[in-house]
Amino acid sequence: xxxxxxxxxxxxxxxxxxxxxxxxxxxxxxxxxxxxxxxxxxxxxxxxxxxxxxxxxxxxxxxxxxxxxxxxxxxxxxxxxxxxxxxxxxxxxxxxxxxxxxxxxxxxxxxxxxxxxxxxxxxxxxxxxxxxxxxxxxxxxxxxxxxxxxxxxxxxxxxxxxxxxxxxxxxxxxxxxxxxxxxxxxxxxxxxxxxxxxxxxxxxxxxxxxxxxxxxxxxxxxxxxxxxxxxxxxxxxxxxxxxxxxxxxxxxxxxxxxxxxxxxxxxxxxxxxxxxxxxxxxxxxxxxxxxxx
Amino acid sequence: xxxxxxxxxxxxxxxxxxxxxxxxxxxxxxxxxxxxxxxxxxxxxxxxxxxxxxxxxxxxxxxxxxxxxxxxxxxxxxxxxxxxxxxxxxxxxxxxxxxxxxxxxxxxxxxxxxxxxxxxxxxxxxxxxxxxxxxxxxxxxxxxxxxxxxxxxxxxxxxxxxxxxxxxxxxxxxxxxxxxxxxxxxxxxxxxxxxxxxxxxxxxxxxxxxxxxxxxxxxxxxxxxxxxxxxxxxxxxxxxxxxxxxxxxxxxxxxxxxxxxxxxxxxxxxxxxxxxxxxxxxxxxxxxxxxxxxxxxxxxxxxxxxxxxxxxxxxxxxxxxxxxxxxxxxxxxxxxxxxxxxxxxxxxxxxxxxxxxxxxxxxxxxxxxxxxxxxxxxxxxxxxxxxxxxxxxxxxxxxxxxxxxxxxxxxxxxxxxxxxxxxxxxxxxxxxxxxxxxxxxxxxxxxxxxxxxx
Numbered sequence: 154x155x156x157x158x159x160x161x162x163x164x165x166x167x168x169x170x171x172x173x174x175x176x177x178x179x180x181x182x183x184x185x186x187x188x189x190x191x192x193x194x195x196x197x198x199x200x201x202x203x204x205x206x207x208x209x210x211x212x213x214x215x216x217x218x219x220x221x222x223x224x225x226x227x228x229x230x231x232x233x234x235x236x237x238x239x240x241x242x243x244x245x246x247x248x249x250x251x252x253x254x255x256x257x258x259x260x261x262x263x264x265x266x267x268x269x270x271x272x273x274x275x276x277x278x279x280x281x282x283x284x285x286x287x288x289x290x291x292x293x294x295x296x297x298x299x300x301x302x303x304x305x306x307x308x309x310x311x312x313x314x315x316x317x318x319x320x321x322x323x324x325x326x327x328x329x330x331x332x333x334x335x336x337x338x339x340x341x342x343x344x345x346x347x348x349x350x351x352x353x354x355x356x357x358x359x360x361x362x363x364x365x366x367x368x369x370x371x372x373x374x375x376x377x378x379x380x381x382x383x384x385x386x387x388x389x390x391x392x393x394x395x396x397x398x399x400x401x402x403x404x405x406x407x408x409x410x411x412x413x414x415x416x417x418x419x420x421x422x423x424x425x426x427x428x429x430x431x432x433x434x435x436x437x438x439x440x441x442x443x444x445x446x
Numbered sequence: 447x448x449x450x451x452x453x454x455x456x457x458x459x460x461x462x463x464x465x466x467x468x469x470x471x472x473x474x475x476x477x478x479x480x481x482x483x484x485x486x487x488x489x490x491x492x493x494x495x496x497x498x499x500x501x502x503x504x505x506x507x508x509x510x511x512x513x514x515x516x517x518x519x520x521x522x523x524x525x526x527x528x529x530x531x532x533x534x535x536x537x538x539x540x541x542x543x544x545x546x547x548x549x550x551x552x553x554x555x556x557x558x559x560x561x562x563x564x565x566x567x568x569x570x571x572x573x574x575x576x577x578x579x580x581x582x583x584x585x586x587x588x589x590x591x592x593x594x595x596x597x598x599x600x601x602x603x604x605x606x607x608x609x610x611x612x613x614x615x616x617x618x619x620x621x622x623x624x625x626x627x628x629x630x631x632x633x634x635x636x637x638x639x640x641x642x643x644x645x646x647x648x649x650x651x652x653x654x655x656x657x658x659x660x661x662x663x664x665x666x667x668x669x670x671x672x673x674x675x676x677x678x679x680x681x682x683x684x685x686x687x688x689x690x691x692x693x694x695x696x697x698x699x700x701x702x703x704x705x706x707x708x709x710x711x712x713x714x715x716x717x718x719x720x721x722x723x724x725x726x727x728x729x730x731x732x733x734x735x736x737x738x739x740x741x742x743x744x745x746x747x748x749x750x751x752x753x754x755x756x757x758x759x760x761x762x763x764x765x766x767x768x769x770x771x772x773x774x775x776x777x778x779x780x781x782x783x784x785x786x787x788x789x790x791x792x793x794x795x796x797x798x799x800x801x802x803x804x805x806x807x808x809x810x811x812x813x814x815x816x817x818x819x820x821x822x823x824x825x826x827x828x829x830x831x832x833x834x835x836x837x838x839x840x841x842x843x844x845x846x847x848x849x850x851x852x853x854x855x856x857x858x859x860x861x862x863x864x865x866x867x868x869x870x871x872x873x874x875x876x877x878x879x880x881x882x883x884x885x886x887x888x889x890x891x892x893x894x895x896x897x898x899x900x
């Protein structure tokens with residue numbers, strides 16, 4: 154009987170471990186977050202959570218700091234993503250050719266991606282140090298004005314973007330290199346016969362063929378850049394004066410420094426919806442492109 | 447469809463990681479009290495046979511400490527305590543911000559461990575106490591006359607006392623002092639500033655950005671600066687909260703915040719906005735700044751030759767006097783307390799009593815940890831390692847000082863951000879400081895009002 158039962162339910166048994174994992178580690182936390190987001194709770198053992206309906210959400214949209222953090226998140230994401238995609242593509246194309254020392258160059262180039270973000274944040278903090286840091290020492294030695302970098306309210310996000318681009322362009326390049334290596338060679342041969350220039354071949358053959366890979370790289374990076382936490386927390390903690398505070402940092406501050414768990418959860422739910430919406434848009438774009446192709 | 451789950455999954459993990467911090471801790475913790483309970487019950491019969499000498503033999507006490515020189519001084523001595531009492535001590539060590547988070551999460555989950563923990567009474571005290579997480583220590587402290595509770599400085603005790611109840615035993619005290627460069631002042635023939643006006647004047651004179659020499663440095667990050675700003679506010683005669691009402695828009699407080707901000711703006715090094723104490727001490731130790739105001743307990747960062755290029759040129763002075771005289775902060779930075787839910791409170795107290803005994807406070811203080819015991823401060827042995835001129839300044843600051851250095855509320859983090867905003871406005875050159883102070887005052891008042899409803 155036991156044997157039969159197993160036989161009948163085999164398909165369920167096979168997916169059980171994965172199912173349990175998704176339920177316990179994903180669905181439960183997100184459901185719980187959603188639940189808390191309707192309560193005001195300050196982790197107090199004496200005052201129990203109080204139901205406040207959508208208050209946490211409505212007050213969020215009146216909170217200047219939240220709106221600023223949305224702006225910062227998108228500013229950081231869009232610029233970093235654009236730079237990473239363009240540079241990543243250029244580097245992938247470069248490494249797709251054969252030249253002397255290519256393998257060594259490739260290995261060196263992939264190193265930043267392997268480094269621990271928090272440790273790299275600390276290193277970049279030293280580089281950006283305005284008085285004795287490497288960045289300003291170089292600027293001064295070539296006769297340029299020293300800059301404030303992380304300590305400037307206007308330069309802080311560009312400075313952090315540089316760190317993110319430095320660290321994650323290799324990943325984009327890696328994905329695109331894999332994509333490039335699968336491209337068929339015959340379109341290029343016929344283009345050569347027709348006398349196409351290198352630029353024409355790149356724009357009319359490489360780019361269209363590589364589109365699905367580019368979109369996958371874009372999507373993976375988009376999600377990662379949106380939720381960047383480590384390098385920002387390690388270098389500025391959202392400062393100076395909250396000017397590099399992204400949604401993720403603000404959520405952390407609300408939850409673990411102010412202990413306003415209701416507000417923090419509401420913020421995360423909004424954040425979740427933003428990431429979800431952007432991802433769906435990308436998937437939809439990819440499908441449309443595939444249908445066209 | 448698959449890709450959709452990548453997106454959803456990643457976002458879920460973001461959320462999950464926040465939530466995991468809440469729930470996850472309770473399960474591994476739940477097992478350890480059970481483990482420590484077993485020997486506790488068996489020790490009842492055991493202690494009868496061993497006599498009153500080691501009444502807690504066999505019990506286990508979990509001690510959570512911050513990553514702080516005090517822990518480094520005390521941890522190596524623990525085997526002595528274990529040998530003398532038969533209590534087994536388990537030590538866990540965390541960085542300070544993580545420590546607050548860890549303790550908050552663990553206490554919220556109703557954990558019975560840690561038994562003894564190190565905490566910052568001014569940062570966490572109200573939150574921990576009002577939530578009923580810390581045990582009242584009054585009875586314990588007076589139990590053993592040899593412990594000599596009265597020897598612990600009353601102002602330090604004041605910091606750890608909430609609603610008339612003793613919530614912690616002070617272990618580290620600190621005061622705001624002025625650090626200066628002896629050589630630079632001598633060269634420029636400037637006397638050591640004793641008033642705020644003299645400090646502003648001297649800092650301006652010694653400020654020479656062209657040759658990378660700066661007049662003054664202190665914390666410039668919005669939240670960290672508040673505890674150092676406090677000495678300025680008190681010395682001008684103001685306070686964060688007066689008679690239960692927010693008072694950071696009073697003329698005294700506004701003057702202090704303007705002075706602090708202007709010192710950093712006009713005589714500070716580049717990049718002060720991203721400086722907390724490590725960066726401020728860092729640039730001072732690089733020999734690029736003439737004056738620094740910060741806590742005395744951090745002095746080794748300026749005087750240790752391994753950390754500082756100007757170790758032999760650092761002078762110390764009493765915090766410069768404002769309109770109300772020299773009123774630096776004089777606070778308990780760290781104290782020890784017992785978890786209200788601990789199963790081994792008596793053994794836990796035994797550990798605290800041992801760690802804060804005259805003998806061990808002396809040992810910790812000899813390693814550069816300013817403690818809270820008057821008898822130890824009066825013992826020349828205790829301050830041998832301190833810079834000679836710092837000792838009288840510390841003693842005088844203990845007399846003049848004020849027992850808090852931030853708004854004493856439950857939501858300290860939020861209140862600090864509210865106060866810090868005014869200084870941000872000054873540093874970034876906003877002319878209407880009063881308007882900024884009024885706004886910050888309203889924010890602080892809202893935080894106070896919320897507290898009273900708890």
